[in-house]
Amino acid sequence: MKIAIIGVGNLGLSIAKGILNSNGTTSLYLTKRNLEEIREYDTHEIVTLTTDNREAVKNSDILILAVQPSQLEELLNNFKDLLTEDHVIISTITGYSIENMEEILGSNHNIIRSMPNTAISVGQSMTCICSNKKGEAKLELAKSIFNQMGHSMVIPENQMQAATVICASGIAFWMRLIRATTQGAIQLGFDAKEAQELAMHTCSGAANLLIESSSHPEEEIDKVTTPKGCTIQGLNEMEHQGLSSSLIQGIVASYNKISRIKENQL
Numbered sequence: 001m002k003i004a005i006i007g008v009g010n011l012g013l014s015i016a017k018g019i020l021n022s023n024g025t026t027s028l029y030l031t032k033r034n035l036e037e038i039r040e041y042d043t044h045e046i047v048t049l050t051t052d053n054r055e056a057v058k059n060s061d062i063l064i065l066a067v068q069p070s071q072l073e074e075l076l077n078n079f080k081d082l083l084t085e086d087h088v089i090i091s092t093i094t095g096y097s098i099e100n101m102e103e104i105l106g107s108n109h110n111i112i113r114s115m116p117n118t119a120i121s122v123g124q125s126m127t128c129i130c131s132n133k134k135g136e137a138k139l140e141l142a143k144s145i146f147n148q149m150g151h152s153m154v155i156p157e158n159q160m161q162a163a164t165v166i167c168a169s170g171i172a173f174w175m176r177l178i179r180a181t182t183q184g185a186i187q188l189g190f191d192a193k194e195a196q197e198l199a200m201h202t203c204s205g206a207a208n209l210l211i212e213s214s215s216h217p218e219e220e221i222d223k224v225t226t227p228k229g230c231t232i233q234g235l236n237e238m239e240h241q242g243l244s245s246s247l248i249q250g251i252v253a254s255y256n257k258i259s260r261i262k263e264n265q266l
């Protein structure tokens with residue numbers, strides 16, 4: 001596979017790291033206007049750094065677009081004459097619909113819309129994908145790329161905004177929960193480094209328990225909550241203080257924000 005990541009910022013670089021840690025890519029073009037921040041990637045055998053998006057498009061089969069939403073239209077207009085029917089165009093751009101992209105590129109291209117998260121850099125992204133009509137034939141290819149860097153799910157495009165909140169913003173939400181747990185552990189006497197280690201591995205263990213056992217969270221909670229014990233005492237206090245409710249309200253607030261932002265004008 002010859003891949004180009006167009007717009008190597010926070011997400012683009014995370015994807016680049018994920019690709020470099022996985023197999024199957026023979027050529028990886030990384031583009032941005034100022035290459036200084038990614039100079040160190042020049043040393044990788046398969047990597048070419050360039051400010052020239054047209055060069056990257058000409059030399060790649062799969063184009064992963066990771067610029068800011070306001071930068072996408074100009075970007076597509078810059079290289080659309082080079083696109084062939086074989087290119088697979090994978091957008092990661094928030095709020096930019098397939099219809100918006102087809103208005104610029106036409107419908108005769110394989111267009112995949114994706115929503116990964118920054119854990120893609122360590123091969124652990126939850127990535128949601130959908131496609132235009134022509135791109136349906138390339139969905140399996142897109143899935144195989146993202147599955148090498150975590151887990152993927154094909155969803156209808158009208159759920160993409162919700163997936164953005166749960167999966168992409170979700171990284172920030174879970175980080176804050178891990179941070180809060182860390183602060184609790186420090187208050188109980190662990191030093192900061194130990195506290196974070198305890199919090200993040202417990203979080204990872206809880207998620208993996210569900211992934212590997214396919215059980216329901218409440219089933220696992222029942223196994224931990226000894227009658228009259230400390231776990232149920234703490235859990236109930238958290239709920240009295242609104243833990244589940246505040247998480248749900250935060251998710252809905254995030255969704256309301258993303259829904260209010262007019263497509264194309266993020």
Ligand SMILES: NC(=O)C1=CN([C@@H]2O[C@H](COP(=O)(O)OP(=O)(O)OC[C@H]3O[C@@H](n4cnc5c(N)ncnc54)[C@H](OP(=O)(O)O)[C@@H]3O)[C@@H](O)[C@H]2O)C=CC1
Nearest residue numbers: 007008009010011031032033034066067068069093094168
């Ligand atoms: N951050 C996240 O966790 C997630 C982000 N997204 C989406 O991914 C996209 C990127 O987000 P994020 O990485 O945070 O944004 P950044 O601003 O960090 O990255 C965008 C990059 O694009 C580069 N760029 C801008 N214009 C061009 C151009 N014409 N040609 C080549 N490169 C260009 C910029 O570098 P330079 O200025 O040097 O050109 C910059 O590094 C957004 O659309 C966002 O909605 C989706 C899911 C998660």
Ligand SMILES: O=C(O)[C@@H]1CCC=N1
Nearest residue numbers: 094164165168169258
């Ligand atoms: O916060 C944002 O708006 C973008 C979309 C998902 C992650 N970052």
